[in-house]
Amino acid sequence: MLLPIAFDPCYALPLPEGHRFPMQKYELLPTQLRLEGTAQADDFFIPQKASRELVQRVHYPAYVEQLIHQNLDRAEIRKIGFPLSEALIEREFIIAGGTVQGCEMALETGIALNIAGGTHHAYAHRGEAFCLLNDQAIAAQYLLDRGWAKQILIVDLDVHQGNGTAAIFQDQPQVFTFSMHGAKNFPFKKEKSDLDLALEDGTTTSDYLELLANTLPKLIKKLQPDFVFYLSGVDVLATDKLGRLALTIAGCKERDAFVFEVCKQNKIPVQCSMGGGYSIDITLIVEAHANTFRLAKEIFT
Numbered sequence: 539m540l541l542p543i544a545f546d547p548c549y550a551l552p553l554p555e556g557h558r559f560p561m562q563k564y565e566l567l568p569t570q571l572r573l574e575g576t577a578q579a580d581d582f583f584i585p586q587k588a589s590r591e592l593v594q595r596v597h598y599p600a601y602v603e604q605l606i607h608q609n610l611d612r613a614e615i616r617k618i619g620f621p622l623s624e625a626l627i628e629r630e631f632i633i634a635g636g637t638v639q640g641c642e643m644a645l646e647t648g649i650a651l652n653i654a655g656g657t658h659h660a661y662a663h664r665g666e667a668f669c670l671l672n673d674q675a676i677a678a679q680y681l682l683d684r685g686w687a688k689q690i691l692i693v694d695l696d697v698h699q700g701n702g703t704a705a706i707f708q709d710q711p712q713v714f715t716f717s718m719h720g721a722k723n724f725p726f727k728k729e730k731s732d733l734d735l736a737l738e739d740g741t742t743t744s745d746y747l748e749l750l751a752n753t754l755p756k757l758i759k760k761l762q763p764d765f766v767f768y769l770s771g772v773d774v775l776a777t778d779k780l781g782r783l784a785l786t787i788a789g790c791k792e793r794d795a796f797v798f799e800v801c802k803q804n805k806i807p808v809q810c811s812m813g814g815g816y817s818i819d820i821t822l823i824v825e826a827h828a829n830t831f832r833l834a835k836e837i838f839t
Contacts, residue, residue: 540647541576541649541831542640542643542650543568543571543577543582543650543652544585544650544653544654544655545585545653546629546632563820563823563824566824567831570824570828571831576831576835583636585633585636586635587628587631587632587635588634588635588638588671588676590602592676593631593676595676596672596679596706597660597676598662598663601664605627605665605670605671606627608622608623614664614665618665618669619666619668630657630670631671633652633657633673634655634672634676636652636655637652638680640652641680641807644808644809645686645765647839649801649838650809651809651811651812651831651834652810652811652812653812654673655673655812656673656770656771656811656814657672657674658694658700658701659700659725661706662705666701667724667725669702672702674692674767675702675706675707678692678707678765688712689712689762689763690714690764690766691714691757691761692714692766692767693754694715694716694717694718695769695771695774696769696771696814697719697723697773697774697778697780697782697783697814698719698720698723698814699717699723699729699736700731700769701725701727701728703715703717704732704734705729714757715731715732715733716731716732716757717733717734717735718734718750718753719734720736720741720782720783721736721737721738724780735749737749737783739782740782740783740784741783741785742784742785743784743785743788744789746774746789746793747789747793750797754796758800758804764806765806765807765808766801766809767808768797768798768801768808768810768811770794770797771812771813771814771815772814772817772826772830775787775790775822777817777818777822779816781816790826791833795837798834798838799837802837815827
């Protein structure tokens with residue numbers, strides 16, 4: 539069985555020097571997965587761009603228009619963190635398309651992954667923190683619109699709260715947003731998810747995993763979701779320069795295994811977007827992300 543993986547074809551954006559480091563993993567990770575045999579050529583697919591109509595089911599038409607024509611003001615661009623370009627906008631629509639297509643595939647295979655995405659800081663009306671379009675929110679609405687899911691659970695385990703996602707679905711009972719994140723980390727003004735678990739600086743692997751184990755199965759039992767979105771950011775690592783938590787690579791791997799196993803046991807399809815990772819050593823970032831894909835293959839195929 540295939541392990542469907544959306545491959546980001548636009549990782550090599552022409553960015554200023556200070557913005558290039560976070561992009562390296564999008565090239566290195568698929569190379570690593572192919573070299574070690576976790577993924578074969580047939581597992582990867584290059585996504586189609588999400589249509590404007592699809593994107594606007596979540597994002598305000600006026601904001602989408604501003605993005606396409608690159609006419610945001612300086613303050614809005616500064617909040618996004620990247621200089622706007624046609625290539626960047628193109629990439630955001632492709633990332634969203636990869637998550638949408640991954641949902642369709644996950645309904646057949648049990649899981650699909652996106653080597654990109656997890657753009658959970660994008661609000662309906664604006665972008666923030668390197669996030670322009672909210673890929674998992676767009677895909678969740680897509681599933682609801684087509685009647686392919688009636689109750690969705692978004693499990694956001696990036697170290698940063700999924701503020702944009704929380705705001706987008708704050709009045710949507712069919713989408714339950716669960717964010718487990720650093721209490722003192724960005725965003726400094728948090729939104730209200732359906733469930734927020736704010737962690738103190740230095741939270742250890744054992745404490746983190748115990749809290750997750752005491753929370754996720756209860757949520758699954760209560761909500762009975764028929765689809766799960768998982769944001770598997772590896773910025774929870776102790777080595778992460780933006781993280782403030784203290785998980786080991788082994789602990790991060792155990793976290794992913796637990797999420798996948800709970801979903802598999804309950805026969806819930808999963809779409810997984812990669813999210814953040816900012817350790818100084820790029821090899822640690824790639825290894826931590828690669829573990830997510832290795833576990834997806836081990837557990838679902």
